[in-house]
Amino acid sequence: MIESLYQRIRQFREHLKFKYMPRLAEWAVWAASINSMPKLQAMKPIKLLLDSNIHAHAVTHEDAWIDTGTVLWGGVQPIETGYAARIPVHSTENKSREYKDICHLTVITRLVRKGVFELYTSSELMSERDRHPPARFDNVTYSGFSLLDGLKVESLDGWNFDAYVMHGLSTDVLQRAQSARLKGSDDRLYEAILKTLGGEAHSQDAWHIRTAQVHGMYAFVTMDYKLVRLATAQRERLIKLGAEVQILTPSQLAKQLSLGEVPPYLFSYNNASFPVRADLHWPDERRRRTVRRSHRDRRS
Numbered sequence: 001m002i003e004s005l006y007q008r009i010r011q012f013r014e015h016l017k018f019k020y021m022p023r024l025a026e027w028a029v030w031a032a033s034i035n036s037m038p039k040l041q042a043m044k045p046i047k048l049l050l051d052s053n054i055h056a057h058a059v060t061h062e063d064a065w066i067d068t069g070t071v072l073w074g075g076v077q078p079i080e081t082g083y084a085a086r087i088p089v090h091s092t093e094n095k096s097r098e099y100k101d102i103c104h105l106t107v108i109t110r111l112v113r114k115g116v117f118e119l120y121t122s123s124e125l126m127s128e129r130d131r132h133p134p135a136r137f138d139n140v141t142y143s144g145f146s147l148l149d150g151l152k153v154e155s156l157d158g159w160n161f162d163a164y165v166m167h168g169l170s171t172d173v174l175q176r177a178q179s180a181r182l183k184g185s186d187d188r189l190y191e192a193i194l195k196t197l198g199g200e201a202h203s204q205d206a207w208h209i210r211t212a213q214v215h216g217m218y219a220f221v222t223m224d225y226k227l228v229r230l231a232t233a234q235r236e237r238l239i240k241l242g243a244e245v246q247i248l249t250p251s252q253l254a255k256q257l258s259l260g261e262v263p264p265y266l267f268s269y270n271n272a273s274f275p276v277r278a279d280l281h282w283p284d285e286r287r288r289r290t291v292r293r294s295h296r297d298r299r300s
Contacts, residue, residue, distance in 0.1 A: 017276070021269035025262070029110040032260030040111070040257060045118040048108075049212040050153065051222035052128045054250070055137040057102055058109065060264035061086045061145035062288055066277060085275040086143040088265045090285045097251070099285075101223055102147075103261035104254035109147040111259075119153045122211045123160040124178065124204065130162065131174035143274035145267060156215045182207050189213065192241045196234050202227075209238075212245040219246040219253055228252070 033040070040046070064087045073079045090099050111117050129137045139146035162174050182190075182203045187210065194206035205227050212220040222228065231238065231247040238244075254261065268278035282288070 014276075017278075018269050018272060021266065021278075025266040025270060026110070028262045028266055029107050032107045032262050033111060036258035040116045044116045046116060046218045046257075047118045047120060047216065048253075049120050049122065049156070049208065049215070049217045049220045050125075051208065051220065051224060052125055052137060053223045054105070054221055055129065055146075055148065056287075057098060057223055058105060058147040059089070059137075059139050059144060059287060060102060060106075060147060061088055061143075061268060062282075063087075063141040063143050063274075064277070064280065064282075066275075066280075083275055084143065085277045085280075086145065086268065086272060087277045087280040087282070088268060089282055089287055090264065091281045092263050092265055094285055096285075097225070097249075098223065100261065101250040103263055104250040104259065105147055106262045106264055106267065107254065107259050108250060109151060110262075112151050119148075119151060120156050120215070120217065121153050122156045122208065123158050124182070124207050124211070126155065127160040127162050127174075127178050128204065130160065130164075131171045143272065143276075145270060145272075147264070147267070149271065156211060179203060189242055193238065193243050196237050196241065197230060202230075209243055209245060209247060213243045217245055219248045221248055221250060221253060223249055225249070 063084055065082050066085050067080065067082045069081060070078050071081055090102070108117060109119075112119055134140050139149060162177055166174060166177065179200075183200075185191075185207075190207055190210040193209050194200075194203060197206050205224070209220055209231070228247055228249055248256070253259075265278050265281075268276050
């Protein structure tokens with residue numbers, strides 16, 4: 001009887017979380033942006049070009065197999081029991097710069113729904129992502145969650161079909177095809193940015209910056225910290241060349257616009273239809289490499 005009562009209490013608590021946690025997450029975003037909203041309303045829409053690594057870090061929850069022990073089937077055969085549940089990738093105690101950027105990204109992405117921000121990609125950014133497994137940049141699991149889920153991220157300059165035209169070829173071949181295409185460009189702004197950043201090693205970065213500038217973006221948002229440091233060091237030279245667009249991390253963008261941060265675990269119940277274990281996280285606080293369940297994807 002006591003066990004049955006405990007189960008009912010637990011189910012009721014989960015019912016309340018499914019109902020009210022998404023509202024709490026929205027309230028937290030409101031609180032993190034209320035002071036800057038008049039300024040943001042005057043500036044909107046604030047157009048942002050998203051680097052591929054933003055797509056990767058936007059996946060904040062993934063599927064995990066929760067072990068519930070071993071039972072004897074038929075009183076004889078031992079079998080493992082458990083269930084699939086959504087868990088956060090990171091703990092709330094994470095102190096890394098990546099996690100801090102993700103906490104600011106939660107606010108930025110939710111404000112897209114209010115028309116404050118508009119998010120964009122490009123054909124060359126899609127070329128980068130398409131040569132990798134979809135799970136690297138998108139939420140492809142049954143109960144996972146990405147901060148970009150349901151958001152429109154339009155391309156500024158059409159589509160790239162390398163991964164489809166050259167289907168089955170290796171990632172290296174597709175990367176060389178992109179490098180050759182960029183090398184053949186006669187765009188003067190791109191050439192100037194490339195030279196300023198240090199040459200061919202930054203060919204893709206230079207093109208993304210050029211794309212953000214040409215299409216009037218407020219910023220190129222990235223979590224490539226080396227690129228941000230390099231662009232900051234070369235800021236004056238880039239401006240003289242005509243590349244005035246900012247290269248910012250989510251945290252830098254949030255600071256500039258006086259936005260707070262919201263931990264992604266608050267979004268654990270958003271669009272959730274599967275069991276949720278917001279109290280857990282991956283032991284190494286890194287996304288899984290594959291959608292297949294392995295011994296590393298188990299939580300007890």
